[in-house]
Amino acid sequence: MSETGGQTTLDRDAVTGAVRRLERALGGFAALTLLVTMLITLVDVLGRYFFSAPLPAGHELTELLVGVVVYTAIPLITIRNQQITITLFSARWPEWLRQLLLTIVPLFSAVVMGLLAWRLIVQASKLAEFGSATIYLQWSIYPFVYFMGIMAVLSTLIYLILAIFRMKLSGGDADVGVSAV
Numbered sequence: 001m002s003e004t005g006g007q008t009t010l011d012r013d014a015v016t017g018a019v020r021r022l023e024r025a026l027g028g029f030a031a032l033t034l035l036v037t038m039l040i041t042l043v044d045v046l047g048r049y050f051f052s053a054p055l056p057a058g059h060e061l062t063e064l065l066v067g068v069v070v071y072t073a074i075p076l077i078t079i080r081n082q083q084i085t086i087t088l089f090s091a092r093w094p095e096w097l098r099q100l101l102l103t104i105v106p107l108f109s110a111v112v113m114g115l116l117a118w119r120l121i122v123q124a125s126k127l128a129e130f131g132s133a134t135i136y137l138q139w140s141i142y143p144f145v146y147f148m149g150i151m152a153v154l155s156t157l158i159y160l161i162l163a164i165f166r167m168k169l170s171g172g173d174a175d176v177g178v179s180a181v
Contacts (some may be wrong), residue, residue, distance in 0.1 A: 030072040037065040057136040071151040110159035117152030
């Protein structure tokens with residue numbers, strides 16, 4: 001932290017470095033999980049067609065890992081500000097309205113993602129309480145759902161940070177991701 005005009009602020013390089021490390025960690029984990037999912041699918045398909053013996057529990061593993069990949073990618077996409085956006089009408093809106101929406105949309109997204117995170121964590125708790133497990137492998141499902149909830153919480157926090165950054169931007173390009181901090 002450094003002192004600037006009597007205010008304590010986070011060192012921009014430290015924040016940028018932390019964001020970059022988070023991006024690399026999430027990206028690497030998502031890529032590795034996707035690679036494992038692809039290998040499981042490859043072994044399952046080859047086994048099915050050439051040996052009439054699909055990979056036991058291949059479908060279960062794929063289901064669980066796809067959930068992990070998707071929920072790992074959500075905070076990564078949010079950090080990079082790479083969400084799908086439709087700008088069909090916004091080009092005709094006044095500049096003040098576009099700037100306002102650049103703050104409101106992340107706040108709304110944070111609320112929605114926060115609700116999703118809450119429900120995922122509640123569902124994971126119920127799955128843990130009831131001992132829900134996969135059919136073939138008998139793996140507990142709740143750790144995967146907790147992971148999804150944690151990733152949704154992380155996305156919520158990123159959306160809130162984006163909204164704060166966009167509120168503080170007084171000019172220039174307000175359409176930036178956290179990684180542009």
